[in-house]
Structures are given as structure tokens and as C-alpha cells.
Amino acid sequence: MTGPDPAVARVRTAVRDDLADLAPEDLVLVACSGGADSLALAAATAFVAPRLGLRAGAVVVDHGLAPTSAAVTDSTAGQCRALGLDPVLTIRVTVAAGGLEGRAREARHAAFDDAVACTGAVAVLLAHTSDDQAETVLLRLARGSGARSLAGIAPRRGVLRRPLLAVRRETLRQACRAQDLTWWEDPGNAVDGPATTRDGDALPRSAVRHRVLPALAAAVGADPVTALTRTAELLRRDADLLDELAAEVGARAAASGALRVEVLATAHAALLPRVLRAWLIAAGAPAGDVGSQHLESVAALVTGWRGQIGVDVPGGLRVVRRDGVLAVAPLTRSPRSR
Helix, strand or coil: CCCCCHHHHHHHHHHHHHHCCCCCCCEEEEECCCCHHHHHHHHHHHHHHHHCCCEEEEEEEECCCCCCHHHHHHHHHHHHHHCCCCCEEEEECCCCCCCHHHHHHHHHHHHHHHHHHHHCCCEEECCCCHHHHHHHHHHHHHCCCCHHHHCCCCCEECCEECCCCCCCHHHHHHHHHHCCCCCCCCHHHCCCCCCECCCCCECHHHHHHHHHHHHHHHHHCCCCHHHHHHHHHHHHHHHHHHHHHHHHHHHHHEECCEEEHHHHCCCCCCCHHHHHHHHHHHCCCCHHHCCHHHHHHHHHHHHCCCCCCCEEECCCEEEEEECCEEEEEECCCCCCCC
């Protein structure tokens, strides 16, 4: 008896390894777009989950960004049901204007939260590959990101799991071919696809995929994906350690919701921004909006204190230095620093 196609076996093994820690009867949902990556993940999960005693379903998100999006959503949901996934949820979202890729991701993740709340699922599986990881590292490098950001896409975050981060995109396409699965091609991912959306939003990931990575491969004479994903993994280990050390500093500096300047002043330059970022997010600043420029300005209240009034940060907050501590409050309250 012959076994499954090697690509199919590779994907199933990755999924099996990722789900091995779950309990019998736990429900996992596959986030399926109908593309080759997520369809291969859906097929592997439908095969593996019952053999681990798990239940497996799917969530299909309609972003409403193309005239055919509803039809693609319905077709994808039908494919998921045909694979044996149950339940299969379809959720339509509204993507806010500006920064299409980021806003679409926010809307999609909100839909995942709704699906988890509705079904009681313990995990949502996403089909990011090692190619996606390499693209992410390059994009963030170009934006001047730090170690945590350059660590790329996390294998797990909350209920989200990415079992295929060590699997190449072409392997997933081969797995679909071997199982006679027909996938949907997003026009934005095509080699000659648009550089922007109809509303003028840039599509940088497509450019990195089809222009930057091939040019880099030609320049170094080798496929850079493996090296970039290895870099992400090494940086993730470093960032994890730095976050642990920063948490210790933050605990020593904590003073009833404020931070003691005398403790912050002794923190290493690699730790201070991490301490401040965690503190601001805990105070209500949106994590995705706290940038390096905000952290540098707040850090200056510690390292370059000249009696500044304060620093405005995302979330309608202001950070001030007073009586030897950094405090954060809504802008409407704007306490006078001294």
C-alpha cells in the first residue's frame, strides 16, 4: 500500500504536531480563504483532527473587497463542508479605509474572535507559510523595526496557531494538486497583479513576493527564504529574553499604575522601550498604534528630562513626569508636570 503524496504527508505532520497538546473533543477552526495555503491546511486538519480525537470546523471571512467575494466565500465554505469540517461559519466584515492590508487583518481577526465566542473553539489555525514569514521579515526590516518585530509572525498568539510556518508555499500547492483540490487565486497575489488597490492603497507584500525576493535570490545566488525564516526564529528567542528582562524592570518600577523614574533610569537602552510599551498598552494605548516615535518621546522624559509638559500617545492619553514618576492619564485631564 502506498502512502499519501509527500506534500500531503508533510502538511498533515505539521498539523498533527501542532495539535498534539489539545484535549479530546476540543474544537479547532481552520481560517480558510479558499486559497491554496488555507485549503491545504483545511484538508490536513479534516484528516488529522478526528485521529487525535478532536473536532474540526472552519471559519470563512468575506472581506467584501471584490465583486466576487460573496461567491468565493460560498464556494470555499462548500469545499470545507465537503472535506468533513463542521461547523463551517461564514462571516462578512467591513474593512475600514486606509492601510488595506492592516485594516483587513484587523477585521479578519475580529471575526475570528466572534467565531471562537460563538463555537467555543480552543484554537483558530492560520495558513501562514515560511514564504509568508520571509516576506514579513523583509517588510519590517524596510520599515526600521526592532528585534521583536523582525521576529516575524508568531507561531502562536492567544487562540491563533500557525502550524505551517516551516512549510513552503509550493508544498501546499502540491498538496492541493495531489488531493484534486481547486483553489482560488487572489488577483492581488498574481505576478503581474496591481501594486495598489482601486482606492490607491499600496500592496507591499505582493511587491516583496514577486519583485524583491526574486531579486534578492538572484543577487545572493540562493533562495533567501530559509535564511530569513531562520533569522526570524533567532530574533524571536532574543526578543523573548529581552521581554522577560523588561518585565522584571517594569515590576520593580511599578508604583500604583505609574513608573518610578529612578528605576527606569537604570534600565538598559534595549529594555526601556519594552517597559514603556507594555505599560502604555496596559494603560489603554492601542498596541498596533504605539510606534517607536512614541516610545522615544516617552523615554526622553526619563533620559532627557528638561521639564517637558508631557507626551501625547495613541488612545487619547498623555504621559507626564511628576514627583519622580511617569504617569499616564486621558488628555482631558492633562495634569501639570512639575
